[in-house]
Amino acid sequence: MEKIEFAYPAANRRITKKAHVGVVGSGDMEVLMEPSPGESAHVSITTSVDGFRSSWKAVFDRFFSKFDGAVRIQINDAGATPGSVMLRLEQAVEVISQ
């Protein structure tokens, strides 16, 4: 198991809602997305698959190139592929934008 953290200071648009999507089942993950306590976005990941820090970084760099909300994201992961990770993130954004 590995814990990974990222910060995205440029994402500073205020967010008011929170979202919980996904299940920590094989090949899937859960996302908890809520307003950040500070004025930037923060990501913390707990994954059962070690050694993929650079892949996580690439997914979140791409995600925050389009999304600018000051969110706190917590992920519990059971081996989701980068594609599934992005889908879950987009699903969470959909919920907080409703």
Next chain:
Amino acid sequence: MSQTSIIPEFVSRRSFIELDGRKRAQSLFDEGTWKELVGPFDRIESPWLPLQGIAPQSDDGCIVIKGKIGGMAAVAIALEGAFQGGSIGEVSGAKMTAALDLATKDSEAGKRTAAILLLETGGVRLQEANLGLAAVAEVISSVLALRLHAPVITLIAGTVGCFGGMSLAAGVSSYVVMTREARLGLNGPEVIEQESGIDEFDSSDRALIWTIHGGEQRVGMGLADALVEDDAEKIKATIRGYVQADLRPEYRSQQVKLYRDRIAALDTSEQIDPMSLRREWNNETTGGLR
């Protein structure tokens, strides 16, 4: 002929099995009456899984929702089968027990509160061994306390099924509702094969497994009360019926002599087939609302 009449009913139905644990529990309540207790943002996770290199889940795979069903107070406790096989650990067990005990407290104070257990579980979480076993004992004693005041309804929809320690909780509940896809048994097929050999039970033989553990057989034998289709509206209506139902005068778990005599009377000199077992076992004394 109109366009709609040629579309069969099963096309337009909303599948219950395809919902996750949280959506299943929510779907049972009267609209706008429910709220989740100790939800994911409370972050009550298993402290034991990360120590063993396994990612935890923010609700520990146990979803507790309180609200009204058919206008009556009820609490639904769902196990998420996709997370660690729906297994019962320290946290998920404590959530289940606490919810049942609060329902008992409300019922004793005059506000009858039924409980619905949505069990998709392989039983005790092996990573939390003794704590999981203790949790099963607590859940069972809490079910026994509540069923004196309000119905405790176990709903097994599938596709994980209900096995191990939690099958005992199903066994002591007031009513058991199953789909054809669901399975209920103390030992799961793979456990039986592992312990007694493939000649005893072939866990890859799906037809065999469902003629023994499957919902249709369990209801046919009188060990479960209602067989429902995988349709969220129909399941909601069935559960509402049991929430409003009278308390049972006698529970299956109290009919020790009846079941001992039945087992003693079985002729094991030849293979017993599922259909004849249904004919011999299912009668008025064990059947529920049908």
